[in-house]
Each structure stands twice: as C-alpha cells, then as structure tokens.
Amino acid sequence: MSRRALLFAAAMGCTALSAVPPASAAPDAKRGEAIYARCQACHALAFDRVGPRHCGLLGRHAGSLPDYGYSAALKRSAIVWDDKSLDRFLAAPMKAVPGTSMTYDGIPDRQERADLIAYLRQVDQTPACSASAPSAR
Amino acid sequence: MSFFQMPSPLAARRLFLGRTGLTLSGAAVALLAGNEALATKAGGAGAQDVQILNTALGAELEAIAAYQLGAESKLLQPGVLDLALSFQGHHKEHADLLAKTVAKLGGKAVLAKARYNFPVEQLKSQADVLKFAASLEQGAVSAYLGAVPLFGNRDLAKAAASILGDEAMHWAILRQALGEAPVPVAFMS
Numbered sequence: 149m150s151r152r153a154l155l156f157a158a159a160m161g162c163t164a165l166s167a168v169p170p171a172s173a174a175p176d177a178k179r180g181e182a183i184y185a186r187c188q189a190c191h192a193l194a195f196d197r198v199g200p201r202h203c204g205l206l207g208r209h210a211g212s213l214p215d216y217g218y219s220a221a222l223k224r225s226a227i228v229w230d231d232k233s234l235d236r237f238l239a240a241p242m243k244a245v246p247g248t249s250m251t252y253d254g255i256p257d258r259q260e261r262a263d264l265i266a267y268l269r270q271v272d273q274t275p276a277c278s279a280s281a282p283s284a285r
Numbered sequence: 286m287s288f289f290q291m292p293s294p295l296a297a298r299r300l301f302l303g304r305t306g307l308t309l310s311g312a313a314v315a316l317l318a319g320n321e322a323l324a325t326k327a328g329g330a331g332a333q334d335v336q337i338l339n340t341a342l343g344a345e346l347e348a349i350a351a352y353q354l355g356a357e358s359k360l361l362q363p364g365v366l367d368l369a370l371s372f373q374g375h376h377k378e379h380a381d382l383l384a385k386t387v388a389k390l391g392g393k394a395v396l397a398k399a400r401y402n403f404p405v406e407q408l409k410s411q412a413d414v415l416k417f418a419a420s421l422e423q424g425a426v427s428a429y430l431g432a433v434p435l436f437g438n439r440d441l442a443k444a445a446a447s448i449l450g451d452e453a454m455h456w457a458i459l460r461q462a463l464g465e466a467p468v469p470v471a472f473m474s
Contacts, residue, residue: 187424189424189427253435
C-alpha cells in the first residue's frame with residue numbers, strides 16, 4: 149500500500165472512530181430514538197401493529213398484553229422485560245426465544261441496544277405513551 | 286435500442302437481463318415470477334422460513350391498508366395520489382407473492398386484519414401522509430434487512446432482498462417528495 153493510501157486509510161479510520169460513540173458510552177435515549185426507526189416496520193409506541201406496542205414494555209411480562217396475538221414461544225418464555233432481558237433478546241431475538249414471530253436478525257452492537265433501551269425507558273414517561281390510542285380502521 | 290428507451294419496464298428488463306447475462310436461480314425466478322410449483326420443488330425452507338415470510342406478509346398487508354388510508358384522505362394532490370397508488374400496487378404484489386409462497390411451503394398465510402390502528406388524527410396535510418408512509422417504508426427496509434440473513438433457503442433470502450430494494454426506492458422517493466435528502470445514508474441498518 150502506498151504512503152498516500154495508508155494516510156487515507158488512517159484518516160478514514162479516525163473519522164469513523166470519531167463518529168461512533170465509545171463502547172462504554174452511557175446509554176443515550178436520543179441515539180436510541182434514531183435506532184427505534186428500525187422497529188417501526190412492525191411496532192408503534194402506543195398501539196399494536198404487526199408487533200405489540202412498546203409503551204409500558206419495561207417491567208412487563210413477555211407475551212402478556214391481553215389483546216395481542218403473541219407466539220406461543222414468547223408466551224411461555226417467562227421473561228420479564230428489563231435492561232438485561234431486553235438486551236439479550238434484541239441481540240438475536242430468534243436465538244433468545246426460538247419460535248418468536250419477531251423474525252429479525254437483531255442488533256449486534258451493544259451500545260445501540262443500550263441506547264434503544266434507554267429510549268424505551270425515557271419515552272414511557274412522555275405524552276407519546278400517555279396519549280390515547282389512535283383510531284382504528 | 287437503449288435500455289432506457291424501451292417502451293415498457295418489462296421489455297427493458299428483458300433487454301437488461303439478456304445483455305448482461307445476469308441470471309437468477311431457479312427458485313428465485315419461480316418465486317419472483319409467481320410460479321409456485323417450481324418454488325415448491327426447490328424446497329429447503331423450514332418452519333422458520335414460513336414464519337419469516339408470514340411476518341413480512343403481515344407488514345405488507347398493513348402497508349396496503351396504510352396507503353389506502355392515504356389515498357382516501359383527500360389530502361393528496363393528483364400526482365402524489367398516483368404515486369401512492371403505484372406503491373400500494375407494489376405492496377399488493379409483494380403480499381400476493383408472500384402468501385402464495387407460504388401456502389406452497391405448507392404454511393398458513395396470515396390474513397389482513399379487519400381493522401388497523403393508524404394515527405389518523407395526526408394526518409392533516411399531504412406532508413403528514415407522506416411522512417407517515419416514509420416512516421413505514423423506512424421500517425420495512427430495516428425489517429427485510431433483518432430478515433434476509435435468517436432464511437434457511439438462500440433463494441427465499443434473495444427474493445426478500447428483491448422486495449427490500451423496492452421498499453428502499455419507495456422510501457427515497459417519499460423523502461424526495463418531502464424535500465428531504467432522498468438517500469440520507471450510505472448504509473441502512
């Protein structure tokens with residue numbers, strides 16, 4: 149590799165590093181909100197869609213919303229959603245709960261998972277989770 | 286004749302495939318063309334693949350309903366309405382193909398819900414409708430991206446990736462219509 153190429157690679161590496169939070173950064177709900185866009189294919193905060201609603205998730209027993217059709221696997225999982233169980237599930241849902249209908253490869257980055265969980269915790273305290281459910285049609 | 290001057294997308298696709306020598310595997314062609322018998326013979330998909338297809342089907346059915354909501358909202362200008370109906374047509378094609386594939390693989394395809402929860406109260410302008418649609422399309426790209434690596438059958442993964450590309454185009458065009466950068470990032474996640 150030429151000296152110019154090495155310098156370019158080094159510069160790109162520095163740029164990339166500066167754009168990504170360090171592995172030990174505190175969970176950031178703002179970053180988590182951006183990550184939540186990935187979830188919005190199937191989920192919403194305040195109402196059920198293809199996936200169940202997320203308001204009130206932390207502290208809830210998995211598969212316990214009475215009006216949502218969970219997979220049998222999640223209903224019998226005995227999981228209570230907290231930071232640890234959510235982190236494990238979000239890393240690889242189908243490995244954490246084989247048979248889940250959340251057919252998603254997961255979020256491999258630990259920091260991103262922490263940020264997302266921080267967002268779910270924070271948003272629970274906002275009007276987004278206290279407003280009434282939207283109209284059904 | 287140039288690829289870009291062909292009279293129809295189908296003709297252009299034929300020309301493109303013919304000139305580049307690009308080929309798809311037998312099962313992917315069967316799936317993408319709706320030839321269920323060939324897809325069944327290709328086999329290899331397990332219960333997990335059926336579950337993945339069914340989850341995707343549920344999301345496609347919701348998207349069809351969402352575009353119907355937008356189309357009936359009377360908030361869309363004629364050109365935008367045409368675009369929305371065009372995208373809805375794509376989602377109908379995706380849903381039809383997914384449902385047929387689930388059935389041929391021995392599964393039971395999920396059905397559209399009788400009612401969907403949509404944030405109707407928040408849709409007060411054309412821009413609101415476009416933002417709503419864009420958020421669904423962005424989510425769909427992430428969902429297919431998260432599903433593609435899970436398929437046991439690589440031909441199903443390839444077919445799902447084909448749908449992913451379509452959803453990404455929808456998202457980009459909706460962003461453009463909203464005056465946003467159509468392609469905001471180099472990598473999707």
